[in-house]
Amino acid sequence: MNPDNFMLEAFKEAEKALSINEVPIGAIIEKDGIILGRGHNKTETAKDPTAHAEMIAIREAAQKLGGWRLLGCRMYVTTEPCSMCAGAIVLARIEKVFIGTPDPKTGACGSLMNILQDERLNHSVQIETGIMQQQCEKLMKSFFQKLRKKKSEENSI
């Protein structure tokens, strides 16, 4: 299975977040080629600091599987997960995470720290970074550029 196919689905989720003015991040959970969970960031819309794409996808997949252990599952996420989401990925026993683009500011899967592969924890997660990286990076950069421009215009009024 080509990881690009599933990352494309995660990217579509990120575009959904963009369409509601949320930080454009999307995530998919897949097992044996079947998508079990989808999510896009909606912290503002849901008024919920935990409503990251990865958390929503994990919770949906757990409901589908009927338990909290997502054994044999893989996550595809457009931007490197933060420490909350990385912690949840370890707790859920996800097998592998495919990442679109790194997040040097808050990424907890190799950038600031690496919670997915901390040998002191009882589960380790494989990581592959750089799937559809250009598109994922462009989506994020373009969102934050527009946000900065909007804030700058507001401040100059």
Next chain:
Amino acid sequence: MNPDNFMLEAFKEAEKALSINEVPIGAIIEKDGIILGRGHNKTETAKDPTAHAEMIAIREAAQKLGGWRLLGCRMYVTTEPCSMCAGAIVLARIEKVFIGTPDPKTGACGSLMNILQDERLNHSVQIETGIMQQQCEKLMKSFFQKLRKKKSEENSI
């Protein structure tokens, strides 16, 4: 305000978790002396790896406040939060966390790592550990002792 009063409420939540055979951890979110969120661990019952006490309390408080920023809020939690919950506490901009007992195996607020006070993140959280420590520690130890005994009996059949 005496932190013991609020930790007692978190402890009552932990006892609720114990009563349904979940790892006995409870959490409270308080602002200006008013409890805005309560939660107890229910990962097994809810079939949800993210259903930790802290996450449930944070989500409830955010709904009550009508937004994801829990400014001026304090958390009281019976056991040191893991990396998922510590990440959520930082994302929610919680002011201070009162901890019952440290968790040397998965604690991410000073034990394995300290996500609450990582200067590279855009928010830092005050920490006070050791509130009702003996009771909180005893509750956890007793739960895991019983669990080990049960598993040992099952294996000997």
